[in-house]
Amino acid sequence: MTPSHNILNCRFDAVNEAGAAQWARETLRSGKRGHISTVNVAILMMMRSDPRLKQYIDDSGLIVADGQPLIWLSKLLRKPLPERVAGVELVHELVNVASQENAGIYLMGATQDIVEDVAKKLSEQTSNAQFVGVQDGYFSHEESKARAQAIRESGAKLLIVAMGVPRQEQFLQDHWEELNVQLAIGVGGSFDVIAGRTKRAPQWMQTVGLEWFFRMSQEPRRLAKRYFITNSQFIWLSGWALLGHFLGLGKTGTPSDARQPLT
Ligand code: UDP
Secondary structure, three states: OOOEEEEOOEEEEOOOHHHHHHHHHHHHHHOOOEEEEEEOHHHHHHHHHOHHHHHHHHOOOEEEEOOHHHHHHHHHOOOOOOOOOOHHHHHHHHHHHHHHOOOOEEEEEOOHHHHHHHHHHHHHHOOOOOEEEEEOOOOOOOOHHHHHHHHHHHOOOEEEEEOOOOHHHHHHHHHHHHHOOOEEEEOOOHHHHHOOOOOOOOHHHHHOOOHHHHHHHHOHHHHHHHHHHHHHHHHHHHHHHHHHHHOOOOOOOOOHHHOOOOO
16 A cells, blocks of 8 residues: 555645656456545645545545646655656656556546647657547536536546646536546646647746746736745744644644635
8 A cells, every 4th residue: 555644634645756656556456446636836725715625635546746846845744745746747657558458548627729728738648548538627616517427438448637736626527427437537737738839837946946926926816825825824824734744743734714715
């Protein structure tokens, strides 16, 4: 079993990218079903005010930390996570694994031209990838059942959804049984990055934990407030957790009044 740690009230599995790919391979081979969650600071904070999202993530077969600050915090709390595992990289890994296991892949998310570009790019990278469905992520609540049915009928074993958080998690949660896929993952805005529509932060910014700043500078009006709230909350909660740790209180959590709803 994969070792895991509770950090700020969320389970994180101590795996690196290769370990996550291995977990996916074993799941496909075993005939079992499970979903992977990539949790960054913003999602970790969102979970505190969104019980459905928290439930979905808690129920994941594998939870990985998608952000350098989470890795630093894990080390300071002596609950070390080996490395950051980002959604964009996992897309490539999972497509490789599914292709080696001869499993059909369904891509859903972003606009139709972007998701088609993603399928093309991934096919160039993994020539034997079998894309059994390539669909945009824009549909109404009423249409979501038909979308789930189409995924089921495609016979896909791996479903990659890129519709933003918590939209993608809600879809997977609402339709998990009928989807009948073996492996699912929500990867937020990763399709935009793979298709080259949005830029990824340079490696040095990722390494020093400033990927959020890069993203924010691309869309400041939409993201400044969000990151200000989630980052401040994260710093505050981490401070409490570290204080508890160094005082030997064995705390992973924080005082309940620190839970502020996100706006
Ligand atoms: N997206 C989607 N369906 C929607 C809304 C968004 O497929 O109804 C896609 C969007 O095109 C983008 C990704 O989800 O590729 C992430 O969107 P956004 O940046 O708005 O999500 P956030 O970062 O705010 O969670």
